[in-house]
Amino acid sequence: MYSKEEQRHLFDLSKKLLEAPEPSDFAAATDQSAQLRQTIVYHEWRYYALNDPVISDYEYDMLYKKLEGLENRFPELRSPESPTQRVSSDLTEDFATVEHLTPMLSLDNSYNAEDLKDFDERIKNYLGLPLDLEIEYCVEPKFDGGTIALVYENDQLIRAATRGNGQMGDEITPNIRTLRSVPLRAGFSETGIVKAELRGEAIIRKDVFEKMNEQRATDGLSLFANPRNAATGGLRTKDPSETASRRIEAFIYQLGYAETADGSNALDLLKTHDDTVELLSKIGFKVPLKKAGDGERKVCKNIAEAAEFCMHWQKKRDSYAYEIDGMVVKVNSFELQRRVGSTAHHPRWAIAFKFKAKQATTRLVHVDFQVGKVGSITPVAKLEPVQLAGVTVSSVSLHNEDFIRNKDIRLGDTVLVERAGDVIPYIVKPMEELRDGSEQEIQFPKNCPVCNSPLVRAEDEAAWRCENPDCEAQIIQRMIHHVSKNAMDIDGFGESQIEKFYRLGWLRSLADIYRLDYEQIAQLDGFGEKSAANLKAAIEKAKQNPIYRLLHSLSIHHLGIKASKILAAEIGHVLELKDWDEERFTRIHNIGKVLTHNVIRFFQNEKNVELLREMEELGVNMTQTEEDRPKTVSADAPLAGKTILFTGTLSRMGRKEAQAKAEAAGAKNISAVSGNLNILVAGEAAGSKLKKAQALGTVQILTEDEFLALIGE
Ligand code: IVH
Numbered sequence: 088m089y090s091k092e093e094q095r096h097l098f099d100l101s102k103k104l105l106e107a108p109e110p111s112d113f114a115a116a117t118d119q120s121a122q123l124r125q126t127i128v129y130h131e132w133r134y135y136a137l138n139d140p141v142i143s144d145y146e147y148d149m150l151y152k153k154l155e156g157l158e159n160r161f162p163e164l165r166s167p168e169s170p171t172q173r174v175s176s177d178l179t180e181d182f183a184t185v186e187h188l189t190p191m192l193s194l195d196n197s198y199n200a201e202d203l204k205d206f207d208e209r210i211k212n213y214l215g216l217p218l219d220l221e222i223e224y225c226v227e228p229k230f231d232g233g234t235i236a237l238v239y240e241n242d243q244l245i246r247a248a249t250r251g252n253g254q255m256g257d258e259i260t261p262n263i264r265t266l267r268s269v270p271l272r273a274g275f276s277e278t279g280i281v282k283a284e285l286r287g288e289a290i291i292r293k294d295v296f297e298k299m300n301e302q303r304a305t306d307g308l309s310l311f312a313n314p315r316n317a318a319t320g321g322l323r324t325k326d327p328s329e330t331a332s333r334r335i336e337a338f339i340y341q342l343g344y345a346e347t348a349d350g351s352n353a354l355d356l357l358k359t360h361d362d363t364v365e366l367l368s369k370i371g372f373k374v375p376l377k378k379a380g381d382g383e384r385k386v387c388k389n390i391a392e393a394a395e396f397c398m399h400w401q402k403k404r405d406s407y408a409y410e411i412d413g414m415v416v417k418v419n420s421f422e423l424q425r426r427v428g429s430t431a432h433h434p435r436w437a438i439a440f441k442f443k444a445k446q447a448t449t450r451l452v453h454v455d456f457q458v459g460k461v462g463s464i465t466p467v468a469k470l471e472p473v474q475l476a477g478v479t480v481s482s483v484s485l486h487n488e489d490f491i492r493n494k495d496i497r498l499g500d501t502v503l504v505e506r507a508g509d510v511i512p513y514i515v516k517p518m519e520e521l522r523d524g525s526e527q528e529i530q531f532p533k534n535c536p537v538c539n540s541p542l543v544r545a546e547d548e549a550a551w552r553c554e555n556p557d558c559e560a561q562i563i564q565r566m567i568h569h570v571s572k573n574a575m576d577i578d579g580f581g582e583s584q585i586e587k588f589y590r591l592g593w594l595r596s597l598a599d600i601y602r603l604d605y606e607q608i609a610q611l612d613g614f615g616e617k618s619a620a621n622l623k624a625a626i627e628k629a630k631q632n633p634i635y636r637l638l639h640s641l642s643i644h645h646l647g648i649k650a651s652k653i654l655a656a657e658i659g660h661v662l663e664l665k666d667w668d669e670e671r672f673t674r675i676h677n678i679g680k681v682l683t684h685n686v687i688r689f690f691q692n693e694k695n696v697e698l699l700r701e702m703e704e705l706g707v708n709m710t711q712t713e714e715d716r717p718k719t720v721s722a723d724a725p726l727a728g729k730t731i732l733f734t735g736t737l738s739r740m741g742r743k744e745a746q747a748k749a750e751a752a753g754a755k756n757i758s759a760v761s762g763n764l765n766i767l768v769a770g771e772a773a774g775s776k777l778k779k780a781q782a783l784g785t786v787q788i789l790t791e792d793e794f795l796a797l798i799g800e
Contacts, residue, residue, distance in 0.1 A: 135177035176252035207390035232290030233319035458560035548741035574640035633715035679750030724753030735773030
């Protein structure tokens, strides 16, 4: 339908139009509106026909609003073919088309309380009502799935269709009949209704979706991009058993049409939207529920209360079981709804309150390679800045080389970025169809970008590593870690101070932190007596830290806060560890092999022992006091006493790293799936072990992320 070149052109044009100023005259407005129409039609095709948009909903909405604005300014520009004059279409050629009993319209959009206030005022102005009058609104989630329309006649489901172009939809009755939340018979007749058309959204629970994709990975099938695609695709299959297997649910949110035996409009009998939804719920439909305190649906006494409910849901959207991309605010009274009516595109009595977009596309312009405290090299993508959920994002971690290769991310790619809730932004995928051939493979360096020593990658680790302990980047990173909150917790001492003092030659080793010259610091730009004194006080305080903090602050690979506490509980003085052999470590329940080797290697290095002695002389506490001795953690460690097995490819850490983490959290790694196994962590492309564990039914199966969450990372 569109060639690659056209797509690339339309994508670039869209981004340009989003930035473009208001045209100054009619000629310029004519040009710009033509371009807007062209790009909007393209994005509607990507969204509705391909189920694979290349720009965020928010960007689409902004293009749409721009066009609407121009057409309002110059009504001559409004043609019947303009996307503003109709509902966009998701009709396919695979099904018979049927006509809806009443047109299915779209929704106007709003983004903040101000927009909602304008919406409320527009209604009052339109109806000639005083502005201080309060209109009642019913507010409910805007479900992000596929729209459906269900027709019931004499209590029986006789037909189901997609929204299509708003007038006509694809007939998908056999598919819809497989959805358990859609009653095949419902008691409409008890209320006098003989024929009804219901509107709703077909949607898949987020956790069900995750499991389904895991299973698809195991079975070697392609993965669904998101629950919405899995649901809309599931509605449009030719095989109803495929629809059934996707565990789609249908939320009903509107009675679009209702006829009584004498042919009159039953909607006249029902007074409000809220009553109607309540009735539908009573006769067996799944609806957004009203609950005292904290429901999905709420009747609000005015627009301010409606706005508050929207904001409330914006905050909790990620913890909700279904994907929602906003809330819908509807005038509750049918009488008022009728009086205010609709445009060709949307009802004037309803508006979507759109949440801030979690996904956006932008260009990957450059990759930086950062050296971590234990020498791991992390590729970091530098992006053209984009707005994501209200925050500007200009760089995201690419984790490691496998991540880049598995996703086939290239320099110059347009990438889809997501930031959900408090999760760190990440790249979902490159937009392959927007490539123009100029994209380049990301070259992973062979040498450390800072000290130039050759990089090595251990067989079971995800990261390439710089093994030069004197690498400047590592030294600085180790110092940053040393002073950080979880380690020595030196207040007011952070990355920028460390870098500054390092450049001044004041910091070369961790010990130097404890022999800073505060008079010199007080002379520095941006410091002064007071902050120098504060820093001194914070460092003096840190010297008295319990020794588990010191152990964790040393940047020994895998020696996290939990393992540090376990070790600290076993010793009286930090330097005792230099005399420990492997057997002594493995006597401790939760300390694994990998960590043991790392600690032994650290204490075998004479330089490190010397460093600790120096620090002790400078007053850093190395001895365990009984009051500081951490409680034995084994009992409350998150995986205490559990057996665990990792299978498949992990994307956020290497296998050994994962095993070390599991051990530190109290688990024992075992190598086979049997009745003894408690937990299986399944990475990408997990195979027979996962199948076997599923068959056993006694094994707790976790994704990599669930595992990390469980151990508190
Ligand atoms: S009411 C005449 N309520 O959003 C207005 N729509 O962008 C009909 N949607 O195609 C829409 N949740 O599929 C309404 N609670 C809800 C909704 C909802 C999701 C969808 C609907 C429509 C789209 C409009």
